[in-house]
Each structure stands twice: as structure tokens, then as C-alpha cells.
Amino acid sequence: MELNDYSKEDKVLLALDCIIFGFDNEGLKVLLIKRNFEPEKGRWSLIGGFLKKEEILDQAAIRILNRLTGLDDIFMEQLYTFSKVDRDPVERTLSVAYYALIDIAAHDKKLIQENSAKWFLLEDVPKLIFDHDKMLERAIARLRRRARTKPIGFELLPDTFTMPQLQKLYESILDKKLDKRNFISKVNGLDILVRLDEKDMTVSKKGAFLYRFDKEMYDQKVVDGFNFKI
Amino acid sequence: MELNDYSKEDKVLLALDCIIFGFDNEGLKVLLIKRNFEPEKGRWSLIGGFLKKEEILDQAAIRILNRLTGLDDIFMEQLYTFSKVDRDPVERTLSVAYYALIDIAAHDKKLIQENSAKWFLLEDVPKLIFDHDKMLERAIARLRRRARTKPIGFELLPDTFTMPQLQKLYESILDKKLDKRNFISKVNGLDILVRLDEKDMTVSKKGAFLYRFDKEMYDQKVVDGFNFKI
DNA sequence: TCAAAAGTGTTCACTATACACCCATGG
DNA sequence: CCATGGGTGTATAGTGAACACTTTTGA
Numbered sequence: 001m002e003l004n005d006y007s008k009e010d011k012v013l014l015a016l017d018c019i020i021f022g023f024d025n026e027g028l029k030v031l032l033i034k035r036n037f038e039p040e041k042g043r044w045s046l047i048g049g050f051l052k053k054e055e056i057l058d059q060a061a062i063r064i065l066n067r068l069t070g071l072d073d074i075f076m077e078q079l080y081t082f083s084k085v086d087r088d089p090v091e092r093t094l095s096v097a098y099y100a101l102i103d104i105a106a107h108d109k110k111l112i113q114e115n116s117a118k119w120f121l122l123e124d125v126p127k128l129i130f131d132h133d134k135m136l137e138r139a140i141a142r143l144r145r146r147a148r149t150k151p152i153g154f155e156l157l158p159d160t161f162t163m164p165q166l167q168k169l170y171e172s173i174l175d176k177k178l179d180k181r182n183f184i185s186k187v188n189g190l191d192i193l194v195r196l197d198e199k200d201m202t203v204s205k206k207g208a209f210l211y212r213f214d215k216e217m218y219d220q221k222v223v224d225g226f227n228f229k230i
Numbered sequence: 231m232e233l234n235d236y237s238k239e240d241k242v243l244l245a246l247d248c249i250i251f252g253f254d255n256e257g258l259k260v261l262l263i264k265r266n267f268e269p270e271k272g273r274w275s276l277i278g279g280f281l282k283k284e285e286i287l288d289q290a291a292i293r294i295l296n297r298l299t300g301l302d303d304i305f306m307e308q309l310y311t312f313s314k315v316d317r318d319p320v321e322r323t324l325s326v327a328y329y330a331l332i333d334i335a336a337h338d339k340k341l342i343q344e345n346s347a348k349w350f351l352l353e354d355v356p357k358l359i360f361d362h363d364k365m366l367e368r369a370i371a372r373l374r375r376r377a378r379t380k381p382i383g384f385e386l387l388p389d390t391f392t393m394p395q396l397q398k399l400y401e402s403i404l405d406k407k408l409d410k411r412n413f414i415s416k417v418n419g420l421d422i423l424v425r426l427d428e429k430d431m432t433v434s435k436k437g438a439f440l441y442r443f444d445k446e447m448y449d450q451k452v453v454d455g456f457n458f459k460i
Numbered sequence: 461t462c463a464a465a466a467g468t469g470t471t472c473a474c475t476a477t478a479c480a481c482c483c484a485t486g487g
Numbered sequence: 488c489c490a491t492g493g494g495t496g497t498a499t500a501g502t503g504a505a506c507a508c509t510t511t512t513g514a
Contacts, residue, residue: 006243006320006323009243009280010280010281010282010283011241011242011244012242012281012283013236013239013241014241014242014244014324050236050239050240051240051242051313051324052240053240053242053322055313055315056313056314056315057311057313057324058313078310078311080308081287081308081311081326083281083286083287083288084286085284085285085286090236091236092283093236094244094281094287096311164465164466179504179505179506180466180467180468181467181468181469181505181506181507182503182504182505184467184468185468186503203465203466204464204465204466204511204512204513205463205464205465205466205511205512205513206464206465206466206467206510206511206512206513207465207466207511207512208465208466209466209467392493393493393494394492394493409477409478409479410493410494410495411478411479411480411494411495411496412476412477414494414495415495415496416475416476431485433492433493434484434485434486434491434492434493435484435485435486435487435490435491435492436483436484436485436486436491436492436493436494437484437485437492437493438492438493438494439493439494461514462512462513462514463512463513463514464511464512464513465510465511466509466510466511467508467509467510467511468507468508468509468510469506469507470505470506471504471505471506472503472504472505473502473504473505474501474502474503474504475500475501475502475503476499476501476502477498477499477500477501478497478498478499478500479496479497479498480495480496481494481495481496482493482495483493483494483495484491484492484493484494485489485490485491485492485493486489486490486491487488487489487490487491
């Protein structure tokens with residue numbers, strides 16, 4: 001029979017690791033740091049930290065993300081808890097992985113430098129320490145699934161963006177080419193974007209209209225039974 | 231700058247709680263235990279336990295499930311890690327929730343009794359201790375999503391089953407009525423079931439053909455790019 | 461004037477859904 | 488012989504995918 005004598009139970013170290021995704025005109029990227037501390041000094045890893053006694057996991061993840069990006073109010077979701085016994089060579093440590101989506105233009109570049117962090121295109125990610133490769137793999141899989149059914153893509157874009165940008169984003173996430181006309185008519189059919197009068201003239205000569213994701217309109221539609229689907 | 235002095239970091243108790251789903255002709259059920267130990271003695275809860283130092287989470291979940299059901303080789307998936315600071319009144323404890331799907335007929339009924347456990351229809355589940363309600367809610371949501379895209383429903387059925395049974399199962403999981411003809415033609419279209427010559431005569435006078443889920447055929451189709459979808 | 465990116469509709473195949481009657485059998 | 492649950496097909500609407508030309512304008 002189970003006892004309630006908690007003192008007999010083993011305690012463990014609990015870490016968090018964050019997979020931080022960003023997007024720019026080169027494609028979908030992930031933020032990694034070059035460790036200047038042991039173990040595995042000099043190698044690339046996800047950013048992480050330990051859970052503090054008085055924190056809940058979400059708070060700890062926010063703290064860790066803020067330390068590297070300077071951002072708060074980041075989209076973030078718990079991913080999975082990794083528990084292989086020897087995943088950390090120093091001491092038994094479990095790690096709760098979180099993934100986050102940020103507007104790559106909005107983060108604090110100085111903080112990134114200070115932490116010897118760097119954005120990597122997904123296809124250029126080096127071998128990571130510990131089980132961080134598995135974490136990244138799982139995060140990519142989750143992002144792909146989520147992006148199809150929740151409007152989380154917008155978290156990766158600035159407040160206003162063009163249709164070609166949005167399409168490239170989804171092409172990066174889903175890792176396949178999409179048809180321009182089908183994509184635009186599908187997105188417009190969702191009726192959750194508002195087109196501004198302004199154009200972005202930096203990419204093409206013709207210029208591309210800017211759009212904004214209308215969260216209120218989206219939330220209202222969800223209440224009415226609408227399901228986002230791309 | 232982050233340090234590698236692990237000894238400064240806080241350690242925590244790590245529990246596991248299992249949401250065990252089963253299905254019979256009454257519907258989709260969850261297995262709960264009436265606690266005969268403090269805290270919250272006498273109230274209903276999920277079955278749980280603590281992670282041991284030398285275990286990975288999946289092993290611990292298997293151990294806990296086996297203790298109550300007598301089964302091994304159970305379908306099981308990590309769900310989420312719950313971390314509210316005061317979720318356990320005795321001591322700061324995080325809990326990793328797992329959900330499991332079992333054939334309700336195959337489990338060990340004596341073990342269930344010894345542990346004062348009981349199967350509850352989802353709609354009859356009483357208020358649970360701690361944050362177990364949230365765990366169950368999340369497990370149901372996950373089960374609903376997974377059941378649409380992975381053939382996990384069969385984990386809840388005996389080795390052989392009838393079409394009406396299978397349909398009732400999916401109706402319970404998805405919580406909506408399905409059309410008999412559409413359901414059958416969709417399922418048959420997947421081409422992952424084999425119909426036996428045998429009939430189940432226990433429910434109707436006419437009898438209903440028995441089917442078996444052909445895992446090899448399914449796995450081969452997945453390799454060939456097939457996607458399960460119900 | 462031309463290169464480079466933006467914008468715009470239609471057709472077709474397929475999938476999802478709605479729907480009603482006959483069959484087999486034990487009691 | 489009849490009540491009960493098992494089994495079967497078709498028509499329609501909606502969604503997803505393929506596909507090509509015109510517009511704008513800075514260089």
C-alpha cells in the first residue's frame with residue numbers, strides 16, 4: 001500500500017530547456033548558445049536553467065527566455081519532460097522542454113551577443129549537447145502540428161507583414177512549397193487578417209500590402225465554433 | 231552568467247499520476263482509486279507514485295500502472311508536467327501525468343479491489359483531489375485528438391471486436407454520434423482491419439462479425455506514406 | 461524596357477455528410 | 488411472427504489541389 005511519507009522519496013534536480021524559434025527572410029531559425037561553462041563547454045546547446053523552489057514551470061521558462069531575449073509576453077508551450085538517467089553527466093537531472101515563438105526582429109541583440117548565442121537555420125543546426133537534439137526534433141514536430149490548427153505562426157512575425165512573408169513562413173514551418181493562389185484564398189477565407197492601406201516597399205518594386213492578424217476577430221470566431229486550419 | 235554548480239540548485243519531489251482509460255459497453259471510463267492514506271484520505275484520485283532515482287519516467291509509469299492493473303505492455307503516453315507550487319499540500323511536488331489505454335476486460339480485477347479502485351464513466355467522475363481534475367481534462371483532450379490521427383482506439387478493445395463496438399468506442403471518445411454507414415465505409419477504406427469468419431452472438435440475435443486490427447498491415451501502410459484519419 | 465515580385469479565378473478530384481431499407485435470428 | 492440489432496449504397500455539398508497570366512515600378 002502506498003504511504004504518505006514523502007521524506008522517503010528521492011528528490012531530483014529539475015531543469016528547463018527552451019527551444020526558441022524565430023523567422024526571417026532566410027527561413028525558420030532556432031536560437032542556440034555556445035556554452036562557456038562546463039560540462040560540454042564550447043559546444044552548442046539550447047538555453048536552459050533550473051527550476052527554483054518557489055516557481056512554477058511556466059514562470060521558470062519565462063525567466064529563462066527573458067534572460068536571453070529581453071522579451072516577456074512570449075508565446076510558449078510546455079513540450080515534454082526528458083528523463084533519461086544519464087542525460088546530464090554531472091548529476092541526475094530531468095529537464096522539462098519548452099518551445100517558444102518570437103519575432104526575431106524584436107529581441108535584444110546585445111543580450112544574444114553577451115550570451116554567445118546565435119540563430120541557426122533549422123537545416124544548419126549543429127550537433128547539440130545531451131539530448132537537446134531530441135528536444136529540438138520534438139519541438140519541430142509539435143510546431144508543425146500546431147501551426148496547422150492554431151494561428152501561432154503570427155507569433156513569429158512582426159505586427160504587420162505581407163502575404164508573401166506569411167506564405168514563406170508557412171512553407172518553412174511545414175517544409176513544403178505552397179501554391180500562392182491557394183494559400184492566399186485560404187488565408188483570406190479565414191477572415192482573421194485585416195489588410196492595411198500601407199505597402200511594404202523594401203522587397204519588391206511593386207510593393208506588397210501589409211496585413212495585421214486581428215486577434216479579437218479570431219477569438220470571437222473561435223467562440224462561435226470556428227476552427228483555424230491551414 | 232550561468233554556473234555549473236549543481237549543488238546550489240533546488241531539488242524537488244517528482245510524482246507521476248496516471249489517467250487510465252478503459253471502454254466497455256457502457257462507454258468510456260477512467261480508473262480512479264479511493265485513497266486510504268493521507269493526505270485527502272477517503273477522496274477519489276488518479277493513481278500515482280513517485281519517481282525513483284534510477285528510473286526514467288516511462289518506466290515509473292509502467293511500474294505504477296502494473297501495480298494497479300497487473301498489465302504490462304500497455305499503451306501509454308506522457309501528457310504534461312504539472313507544477314503549481316501548492317498542488318500537493320504536504321510538500322512541493324511536481325507531477326508528470328501519463329495517460330494509458332487498456333482493454334478493460336484484461337485487467338486484474340482483484341488488484342483493482344485491493345486498491346479500492348473503481349471504473350467511472352467520464353460523465354460520472356467525482357471531484358478529484360489536488361489538480362487531478364485538470365489532469366483528466368487534459369488527458370481527455372489529448373485522447374480525442376490522438377484518436378483521430380492514430381489507431382490508438384484498438385488499445386481499448388479486446389483483440390477481436392465488432393463494428394458496432396468500434397463505432398460506439400469512437401462515439402464515446404469523440405463524444406458525438408456517428409453515421410453507421412459512413413463510419414463503416416471509412417474504416418473499411420483504411421484497409422487495416424481483417425474480418426474474421428466468426429461472429430459475436432452475445433449482443434444481437436443476428437450476430438456481428440468480428441474484426442481484428444492488423445498492426446503489420448498498418449505499419450506497412452505508414453511506411454508507404456499512409457495517414458490514419460477518422 | 462525589362463526584370464522581379466505581387467496579385468488574381470476557375471476547374472477538377474476527392475472527401476465528408478446525409479439519408480432508408482432489408483436481413484438474420486432468438487424468443 | 489416480430490422485435491432487435493446488423494449490414495449495405497447513392498447523391499450532394501464542400502474542400503483541397505492544380506494551374507497561368509497581368510500588374511507595378513525601380514533600375
